[in-house]
Amino acid sequence: xxxxxxxxxxxxxxxxxxxxxxMYLWFAFTMLFVGGAMAMVIRAELFEPGMQVVxxxxxxxxxxxxxxxxxxxxxxPAMVGFANWQVPLMIGAPDMAxxxxxxxxFWILPFAAIMLVAPMFMGGDFMDGQGPAxxxxxxxxxxxxxxxxxxxxFAVHLxxxxxxxxxxxxxxxxxNMRAPGMTLMKMPLFVWTWLITAFLLIAVMPVLAxxxxxxxxxxxxxxxxxxxxxxxxxxxxxxxxxxxxxxxVYIMILPAFGIVSxxxxxxxxxxxxxxASMVYATAAIAFLSFIVWAHHMFTVGMPAAGELxxxxxxxxxxxxxxxxxxxxxxxxxxxxxxxxxxxxxAIAFVFLFTIGGFTGLMLGVVPVDFQYHDTYFxxxxxxxxxxxxxxxxxxxxxxxxxxxxxxxxxDITLAKWxxxxxxxxxxxxxxxxxxxxxxxxPRRIPDYALQFAEFNxxxxxxxxxxxxxxxxxxxxIIKCIKGGDKVSDEVWEDAKGLEWEVPSPAPxxxxxxxxxxx
Amino acid sequence: xxxxxxxxxxxxxxxxxxxGSIGLFLATGGFAYALTYGVDGALGNMTVSYIGLAIIIxxxxxxxxxxxxxxxxxxxxxxxxxxFRMGMIWFILSEVMFFAAFFGALYYMRNFSVPWLGGxxxxxxxxxxxxxxxxxxxxxxxxxxxGGDYEPxxxxxxxxxxxxxxxxxxxxxxxxxxxxxxxxxxxxxxGLFLTVVLGILFLSFQIYxxxxxxxxxxLKLTTGAYGTTFFMLTGFHGFHVFVGATMLVIMxxxxxxxxxxxxxxxxxxxxxxxxxxxxxxxxGLFIFVYWxx
Numbered sequence: 001x002x003x004x005x006x007x008x009x010x011x012x013x014x015x016x017x018x019x020x021x022x023m024y025l026w027f028a029f030t031m032l033f034v035g036g037a038m039a040m041v042i043r044a045e046l047f048e049p050g051m052q053v054v055x056x057x058x059x060x061x062x063x064x065x066x067x068x069x070x071x072x073x074x075x076x077p078a079m080v081g082f083a084n085w086q087v088p089l090m091i092g093a094p095d096m097a098x099x100x101x102x103x104x105x106f107w108i109l110p111f112a113a114i115m116l117v118a119p120m121f122m123g124g125d126f127m128d129g130q131g132p133a134x135x136x137x138x139x140x141x142x143x144x145x146x147x148x149x150x151x152x153x154f155a156v157h158l159x160x161x162x163x164x165x166x167x168x169x170x171x172x173x174x175x176n177m178r179a180p181g182m183t184l185m186k187m188p189l190f191v192w193t194w195l196i197t198a199f200l201l202i203a204v205m206p207v208l209a210x211x212x213x214x215x216x217x218x219x220x221x222x223x224x225x226x227x228x229x230x231x232x233x234x235x236x237x238x239x240x241x242x243x244x245x246x247x248x249v250y251i252m253i254l255p256a257f258g259i260v261s262x263x264x265x266x267x268x269x270x271x272x273x274x275x276a277s278m279v280y281a282t283a284a285i286a287f288l289s290f291i292v293w294a295h296h297m298f299t300v301g302m303p304a305a306g307e308l309x310x311x312x313x314x315x316x317x318x319x320x321x322x323x324x325x326x327x328x329x330x331x332x333x334x335x336x337x338x339x340x341x342x343x344x345x346a347i348a349f350v351f352l353f354t355i356g357g358f359t360g361l362m363l364g365v366v367p368v369d370f371q372y373h374d375t376y377f378x379x380x381x382x383x384x385x386x387x388x389x390x391x392x393x394x395x396x397x398x399x400x401x402x403x404x405x406x407x408x409x410x411d412i413t414l415a416k417w418x419x420x421x422x423x424x425x426x427x428x429x430x431x432x433x434x435x436x437x438x439x440x441x442p443r444r445i446p447d448y449a450l451q452f453a454e455f456n457x458x459x460x461x462x463x464x465x466x467x468x469x470x471x472x473x474x475x476x477i478i479k480c481i482k483g484g485d486k487v488s489d490e491v492w493e494d495a496k497g498l499e500w501e502v503p504s505p506a507p508x509x510x511x512x513x514x515x516x517x518x
Numbered sequence: 519x520x521x522x523x524x525x526x527x528x529x530x531x532x533x534x535x536x537x538g539s540i541g542l543f544l545a546t547g548g549f550a551y552a553l554t555y556g557v558d559g560a561l562g563n564m565t566v567s568y569i570g571l572a573i574i575i576x577x578x579x580x581x582x583x584x585x586x587x588x589x590x591x592x593x594x595x596x597x598x599x600x601x602f603r604m605g606m607i608w609f610i611l612s613e614v615m616f617f618a619a620f621f622g623a624l625y626y627m628r629n630f631s632v633p634w635l636g637g638x639x640x641x642x643x644x645x646x647x648x649x650x651x652x653x654x655x656x657x658x659x660x661x662x663x664x665g666g667d668y669e670p671x672x673x674x675x676x677x678x679x680x681x682x683x684x685x686x687x688x689x690x691x692x693x694x695x696x697x698x699x700x701x702x703x704x705x706x707x708x709g710l711f712l713t714v715v716l717g718i719l720f721l722s723f724q725i726y727x728x729x730x731x732x733x734x735x736x737l738k739l740t741t742g743a744y745g746t747t748f749f750m751l752t753g754f755h756g757f758h759v760f761v762g763a764t765m766l767v768i769m770x771x772x773x774x775x776x777x778x779x780x781x782x783x784x785x786x787x788x789x790x791x792x793x794x795x796x797x798x799x800x801x802g803l804f805i806f807v808y809w810x811x
Contacts, residue, residue, distance in 0.1 A: 005531055013531035095528050097601035100581070104535035111543040115550070150550035158542060164612050172604040176597060177526070206612045210619025217750065220553050222665075225623055233631035240619055252761030303639060334609035483579030 002221025004508045011237045012107075014236045015099035016508060017084045018405075021105050024081030025398075027109055029474070030296035032391075033118075036467050043429075043463035045446050046456050058129035059469065065117065067136025072159050073113055075386065078394045079255040080105070080166050083194045084403065085168065089499040089506065092179025092190045098173035104164040112158035119148040127473045137245065137442060140226040140237040144219050153212045160205040160481030170194055179498070181517035185279070188497055192279050193258030196286045200254075201288070210243040211237065217225035235300055242293035252290045253353075253385060255283060255392030257324060260346045263400050264328050265345035268335030268493045274327040281320035281327075290315050295471060298366050299373045307366045314364035315492040318357070325354055340492065345396030348423050349389060356384030359434065359516070370402040375446075388423075395422075395473065403491045405504030408484030414476050421469045428462025527593045534581040543568025566581040584766075586785075590777065596756055599784055606788040608794050613758070617799055621756065624806060628656050632743060635661055657811050659742025669735040671748065673808035676727050680720050681804050684759075687716035688797045691766075691790050701780045703773065710770040713793070717763035724756050751807055755799055762796045764787040 004010060014020060017433075027381070041062045043055045054062070084102065088095055096102045119129035132152045143149060174195045187195075214237070217223040224230025226237050267274045272278060295314040298307055328350050337343075360382040361447070363369050372378060403409050419446040432455040437443075441452045450455065491502045502510045549567030556562040586595065594602075636647030636654025645652060649661035657670045671677065694709025728749075731737040739749040768791050770776065778786055 009531065009771075012536050013533050015529050015531055032603045041698075094526050098605055100529050100532045100535055101605070103532065104538055107536050107539040108542065111539050115547060148550075150553040151547070154546035154550050157546065161629070164609075166607050168608045168612075171608055176600045176604060202608050202612045203615050206616035207619045208614050210623075214619075214623065214750075217739070217746075223746040223750065224660060224664055224740075224742045225658070225664075225746055226637060227664070228631070229660050230664035230746065231627055231632045231635065231658045231660030232746070233626070233634075235622060236626050236631060239626060240622065243619075243622070351544070502558050 005257075013103070015095070015103055016171050017088050017099070017102065018506065018508065019094045020096075020334050021084030021086075022405075023106050024077045024109075027106070027113075028047070028074050028076075028078035028081060028394075029477075031069050031077070031113065032470070033474075035069035035074055038069070039064045039463065040467050042066060042469055043460040044253035046448070047460040048079060048457070049450055049453055054446070056446045057133050060130035060133035060135070060444065061120070063444050064135055064138075064216065066098050066119075068132075069113075069117060070386070072246070073109075073116075075252045075394070077109060077389050078165065079194075079197070079252070079390075080163075082190075082255065082259065082394075082397055083170050084399075085405065086215045086499060087173055087191055087194060087478065088177070089404075089502065089510060090191055090497055091174065091177060091182050092498050092511045093173060093177035094509065094512050094514070096169050097177050098169050099149050101165050102169050103168065105162050105293060108162040108165075112155050112162065115151055115155035115158060116122055119151045122148060137241060138215075139241075140215060140218070140234050141447065144215065144226070148174075149219055149347045150216065153210060153216045156346045157209055160209045163201050163423045167198035167205075170198040171202070171326075171495055172355070173503050174198075178489075179511065179514040179517055185276065186517060188258075188263035189275070189278055189282075190255070193254045193261070194376065197251050197254045200251050200286055200289065204244045204247040204251075207240060208248075211240040211244065214240070226280060235297070238297045238300060239294065241288065242296045245296065246293040247286070247289040249382075249385070250285055252390045253467065254286070254511045255267055256349070256353075256390045259393045259397040260328065260349050262497070263346040263396055264350075264499075266400075266492050267340055267346075268332045268337050269494060270331055270335040272327065273330035273333075274323070276322055278327055281323040284320040288313065288320070295369070298369045299335075311364060311366045315361060317364075318361055319372050321357055325350060325357070332445050334404055341410070341412060341419060342396045342400035344416070344423075345392050346418045348419070349392045349396065352384055352388030352423075356381055356389055358388075359384065372437060374389060374442055375437035376433045376441045377441055380430050380433035383433070387430065388426055398477070400492075401499070402480055403487040404482075404499060404502075404504050404506055406481050408480050409484060409487050410476050410480040410484060414472060414479075415452050418469060418472050421472075423467035425462045429459055429466050432456075432459045432462075479494065492502065521766065523559045523788065525595055527588070527595070532581075532584070534577055537573060537580070538577040539568050541573030542695055545574060546570070589782070589785075592701065599782075602784050602788070606791060609789060613795065614799075616752075617754065617802075620747070620751050621802065621806065627743045631658060632658055632660075639770045645656045657744035657748075659744055662742070664737055665745055666736060668741050668745070670744065670807060670811055671727070671731060671735065671737060673804070673811075676723050676730075677804060680723050680727075681800065682724070683720045684687070684717050684797050684800050685693070687713045687720070688794055690716065691793055695790055698773075698778055698783055698786060699780050702798035703776060703778075706778070707770065707773050709774070710766060710768055712713070714766050714770060715792075717759060721756060721759055721763070724759075726750065736740050748807055749805055755796065755803055757803070758799070762789070762793045765792060771803065 011019060011023060023219040039419065041054060045059055054327045059460055084096065100509055117131065120126070124130050130145055130148070132138070134146060138152070147150070176192055179342065214223070214225040218225050218227065226232050261272055261278060292310060293316045294302060294306060294310040360376065363378065363381055399410065399415060436452055436455050439452065441448055487504050489502065489504050491504060498515060501515065526744065545567050548564060548568070548570055552562040552564045552567060554562070586733035633654045634641045635649050636652055638654065652661035659665050659668065690709050690712040694706050694713065697709055737748070738745050766789055769786050772785065
């Protein structure tokens with residue numbers, strides 16, 4: 001292996017898409033455990049009514065940082081990691097279009113993560129919770145009360161900077177670096193979903209930067225964006241935040257759709273059903289994501305016309321999403337199906353993500369949302385779409401492509417254990433939260449009424465099992481990197497796509513001379 | 519590793535991105551420290567932030583210097599050129615969205631929050647009980663008369679001159695671009711020089727206008743909704759004019775060194791795109807911040 005630099009400099013200065021993809025994935029995995037540990041603290045405190053483990057402010061800090069770290073530190077970087085590894089391989093490009101900027105996109109992330117968690121350790125008693133404790137949505141005016149807000153704001157600025165550069169790079173790569181013959185409508189669906197996701201990132205990350213800048217000037221320089229006395233409005237914060245925030249949830253799920261759309265055809269041994277409709281559905285979801293943001297704020301006191309409009313627009317999203325679920329199912333219909341590990345995760349994704357989609361429909365209906373708003377029903381909903389949706393697709397994607405990356409097959413028995421224990425425990429974890437929410441348990445509270453005790457205990461037990469099982473995933477990955485049965489170039493029987501035509505493990509440089517796509 | 523067999527230029531490993539990350543971290547972290555640990559509302563120690571800023575500037579010189587060297591060595595083919603073009607276009611789009619957030623805030627205040635505070639819609643009692651006597655007119659510093667009595671900035675006078683100056687600078691820059699494509703280097707240098715002068719003139723007028731607002735009109739960043747949107751929008755725009763002018767100054771030096779050819783001058787075009795973008799934002803500002811009040 002003398003064709004690439006070695007030692008620490010290889011990783012610090014690299015311009016290689018595979019190295020950068022690997023760093024993104026390991027960073028995301030690390031953050032998954034950091035955010036996951038925080039979730040364990042939350043579930044430990046909620047195991048019983050009353051205060052046992054941490055004080056209320058520390059609890060709020062845990063929910064806040066858990067959300068922020070999982071969204072910005074785990075899910076998004078993992079998806080960018082996949083994009084780095086797979087997009088050049090799948091479109092026949094020698095690397096990303098702008099390799100040095102690619103390095104910068106990654107190397108901002110660890111610094112941003114430090115900036116985000118550093119206030120936890122700055123002054124005062126650690127167990128009082130010195131970090132941000134205002135929820136991951138950091139609503140004004142509550143967040144404006146936080147004394148170390150500037151660190152949080154600049155952490156968000158850095159994250160946005162990284163995401164925008166990453167997105168620009170992905171768009172330039174996909175539009176400019178495709179091998180001859182790889183027309184847009186021949187691109188693998190994973191590439192399509194990332195192209196559309198990158199547009200979303202470029203459109204909304206600057207708006208997030210804008211809203212935190214408004215917070216900065218309101219707190220430290222006396223502006224009145226969110227102050228009614230000066231003619232502003234705290235609700236303005238929610239509008240600007242959710243204009244970013246709603247597309248953001250699609251930023252996390254669209255690449256997951258892409259991964260699942262790669263896995264299912266391989267193991268159903270049929271081409272993806274309705275390829276073109278998949279592309280258009282992805283674009284339609286992305287477009288709709290810009291015009292539905294206020295469904296997160298139905299109870300804030302909007303005019304009735306606004307409530308109605310945002311309800312109808314929101315429910316429309318069900319149409320392109322249903323197209324996708326239909327197409328995945330139709331791809332499997334009468335296919336020669338086998339149930340290798342990636343396929344298990346993909347099928348679980350289709351089932352469980354759909355549950356999250358249905359609860360999303362319920363939440364989109366205004367009079368119903370008045371009941372559910374800020375309850376555990378919402379928590380259950382978005383964990384079904386983000387954990388059994390985005391995270392399951394990520395895990396499935398790792399199992400699908402890891403043999404190509406390492407040249408080794410993972411331990412299949414352990415991986416099946418990982419799948420079954422995760423899938424059962426994640427439902428024990430999140431399904432009861434629907435009932436808690438319907439019964440009226442609010443989210444973001446460290447203590448609760450006695451009536452909620454049983455379902456919370458069940459949920460916490462599921463959480464401990466699910467969290468612990470991910471250590472098995474870490475073990476499986478390390479074991480696979482260190483060795484295992486050698487895989488062929490194709491890896492999976494009759495897998496289609498350019499990534500399966502390069503050797504396993506994929507050499508440091510691939511597609512140096514572009515392949516021709518027929 | 520650069521490869522002879524592939525035509526697309528793949529750069530060697532580079533330390534500049536990491537240097538940039540360290541610079542960003544120190545600049546923002548140092549600023550956050552100064553904001554958090556100032557005494558009696560004053561800004562705290564900014565040393566770390568300035569060091570970070572210096573590192574960022576050092577990185578920009580180093581990184582762009584490398585790119586210019588590679589470009590002059592003819593390492594970039596037309597495909598690399600396309601990547602750069604797409605990069606710049608989408609970067610400018612992200613800037614458009616950043617301004618959109620602030621224009622959106624202005625729109626929301628003028629059409630929703632201020633009228634609601636004045637009792638519009640179902641807010642009659644809010645107005646009567648909480649903000650008695652508050653009239654919803656724009657410009658306003660809100661029911662709290664935040665920042666005290668002030669006078670708004672008229673659109674005629676300096677802002678109108680600044681509009682003319684920026685539009686003219688767009689024309690001189692296009693003139694320079696035509697000269698570049700026709701291979702007339704001295705006309706290119708002259709056109710760029712005029713554009714930079716007009717940009718600096720614009721910024722000088724803007725600084726003068728801010729002084730006038732603070733000293734004579736009692737119009738400040740802290741003057742409620744109007745002062746907030748006025749200074750944030752014009753301020754961010756002014757900063758972008760500064761960045762654009764800096765880019766054009768570098769293009770001027772490079773033009774004088776004869777770096778550009780009629781075929782290869784993407785750096786010039788990128789700077790020109792940026793300048794026109796800044797120009798268009800100003801037109802939006804002139805209409806919605808200055809004119810329609």
